[in-house]
Amino acid sequence: MKTHGIRRNAARMYTICLAIATLLFAATSPAFGQRPEDRNRPDNKSAEAEATTDDPAGTTSFAGTWLTLANGNRFEMRLKQEGKTVTGVYIPLNGRIQGTVSGATLQFKWTQDGGVSGSGSFSMIKGDQSFRGSFRTSGNPNAVEAPWNGSRPPASFAGVWNVVLDNKVGTLILVQTAGQSDDRIGGTLQSVTREAANPLEEGTIEGNILRFKLRTNTGRLNGLLVLDKDGKSFRGSIGTAKVTGTFVKPLPN
Numbered sequence: 001m002k003t004h005g006i007r008r009n010a011a012r013m014y015t016i017c018l019a020i021a022t023l024l025f026a027a028t029s030p031a032f033g034q035r036p037e038d039r040n041r042p043d044n045k046s047a048e049a050e051a052t053t054d055d056p057a058g059t060t061s062f063a064g065t066w067l068t069l070a071n072g073n074r075f076e077m078r079l080k081q082e083g084k085t086v087t088g089v090y091i092p093l094n095g096r097i098q099g100t101v102s103g104a105t106l107q108f109k110w111t112q113d114g115g116v117s118g119s120g121s122f123s124m125i126k127g128d129q130s131f132r133g134s135f136r137t138s139g140n141p142n143a144v145e146a147p148w149n150g151s152r153p154p155a156s157f158a159g160v161w162n163v164v165l166d167n168k169v170g171t172l173i174l175v176q177t178a179g180q181s182d183d184r185i186g187g188t189l190q191s192v193t194r195e196a197a198n199p200l201e202e203g204t205i206e207g208n209i210l211r212f213k214l215r216t217n218t219g220r221l222n223g224l225l226v227l228d229k230d231g232k233s234f235r236g237s238i239g240t241a242k243v244t245g246t247f248v249k250p251l252p253n
Contacts, residue, residue, distance in 0.1 A: 063081040
């Protein structure tokens with residue numbers, strides 16, 4: 001599969017600065033503390049487990065926008081799904097896809113400019129944020145399967161959020177600025193007393209999942225936020241504390 005004038009928008013970098021406008025819990029409270037022996041407790045992994053739960057109905061949805069890489073060439077793909085039937089397009093090359101989902105696998109036929117066509121399959125990875133697959137070109141006896149993988153575009157966590165952390169309420173402000181290379185995130189988490197700012201480090205976005213480490217006076221805590229499909233709420237954890245958030249409003253320009 002050959003391309004010309006490929007749009008390169010599969011990789012983007014985000015820098016995120018986090019500040020607390022009104023936070024009724026302190027970043028250095030026990031809710032933010034974590035002993036080394038607590039780090040592998042099951043409740044510290046609950047948000048990760050929720051983020052990687054397969055569709056309970058047994059039929060995976062491939063609907064949405066995907067940033068894909070087919071044998072080294074980049075394509076933006078948009079798919080629609082009704083029941084088990086999937087149709088869609090990809091650019092460049094005016095590509096079209098039509099197929100059927102069985103479990104977590106999409107089997108499809110594809111066509112594009114120049115009368116080129118073929119078949120392929122995508123298998124959704126647990127979490128529904130990326131897939132691995134392959135394609136084959138028709139009419140070529142020497143054709144071999146080549147990789148065709150994809151992932152959903154990184155979600156936006158920017159805005160003002162009402163936050164509940166272990167039943168303690170606060171307001172979280174997230175600022176996210178687009179960059180050019182990868183999905184890296186940094187920032188700070190600050191209590192209402194503003195006595196200390198806890199830096200957020202090693203943050204990354206994959207699909208709708210934000211992972212980071214929060215540095216406190218007792219060490220670094222693992223953090224994970226999962227943005228819901230509506231983009232208006234998230235759930236997750238910081239250390240062993242569960243956290244939820246509800247979108248309030250966008251940031252002023």
